[in-house]
Amino acid sequence: xxxxxxxxxxxxASVGDRVTITCxxxxxxxxxxxxxxxxxxxxPKLLIYAASSLQSGVPSRFSxxxxxxxxxxxxxxxxxxxxxxYYCQQSYSTLYSFGQGTKLEIK
Amino acid sequence: xxxxVQSGAEVKKPxxxxxxxxxxxxxxxxxxxISWVRQAPGQGLEWMGGIIPIFxxxxxxxxxxxxxxxxxxxxxxxxxxxxxxxRSEDTAVYYCARDQYCSSTSCSSYYFDYWxxxxxxxxxx
Numbered sequence: 337x338x339x340x341x342x343x344x345x346x347x348x349a350s351v352g353d354r355v356t357i358t359c360x361x362x363x364x365x366x367x368x369x370x371x372x373x374x375x376x377x378x379x380p381k382l383l384i385y386a387a388s389s390l391q392s393g394v395p396s397r398f399s400x401x402x403x404x405x406x407x408x409x410x411x412x413x414x415x416x417x418x419x420x421x422y423y424c425q426q427s428y429s430t431l432y433s434f435g436q437g438t439k440l441e442i443k
Numbered sequence: 444x445x446x447x448v449q450s451g452a453e454v455k456k457p458x459x460x461x462x463x464x465x466x467x468x469x470x471x472x473x474x475x476x477i478s479w480v481r482q483a484p485g486q487g488l489e490w491m492g493g494i495i496p497i498f499x500x501x502x503x504x505x506x507x508x509x510x511x512x513x514x515x516x517x518x519x520x521x522x523x524x525x526x527x528x529x530r531s532e533d534t535a536v537y538y539c540a541r542d543q544y545c546s547s548t549s550c551s552s553y554y555f556d557y558w559x560x561x562x563x564x565x566x567x568x
Contacts, residue, residue, distance in 0.1 A: 368553060372488075379538055380480075380488065380540075380555070380558060385554040425555070431502065432478065432493075432504075433490060434488040
């Protein structure tokens with residue numbers, strides 16, 4: 337199985353900050369990497385698919401990059417509504433897997 | 444507008460089974476895979492398995508092999524996830540999510556773009 341490791345596990349930041357979250361796969365997954373945002377008590381929301389494609393309706397301050405084993409999610413200027421937990425997910429293998437999550441908190 | 448509507452919360456005894464439904468509307472049910480993802484209290488997301496209705500094939504995470512069965516009823520656009528031999532560690536919110544698009548010859552769009560609202564399953568004696 338493909339293991340996904342996110343870093344950091346938690347992060348404190350302020351409104352207006354630029355934030356980067358990293359996701360590493362245990363083997364090459366090409367660009368089959370997706371990012372989700374989850375707020376408490378809600379279902380996850382797709383932000384980025386195929387490593388760098390922005391899902392329709394998602395603000396342009398969110399961006400993704402990477403290929404192979406190393407990927408990043410960047411939020412260019414944090415807004416109050418961005419404080420949430422973020423997950424990466426690989427879809428290279430038919431046996432999907434998620435990273436453990438990164439909780440983004442207000443400093 | 445695509446919607447996935449799941450069945451309501453369940454309370455089950457250890458050793459029993461639970462079956463959660465996920466009814467899709469607003470899209471072509473058969474052409475999209477449906478995956479099931481669970482989230483234990485305070486924990487992360489865990490993929491359990493999925494089904495492609497047009498092919499009728501399901502695959503499962505190794506952790507759940509032998510305990511989970513995912514099916515789909517094209518006539519009602521509903522997917523089901525049944526988990527057996529329940530234990531307290533199975534207490535979680537269970538989500539269905541729309542997955543890859545498949546034609547008769549190939550699949551694409553390998554991501555979860557629509558999610559159900561979640562179903563809380565509590566396992567307690």
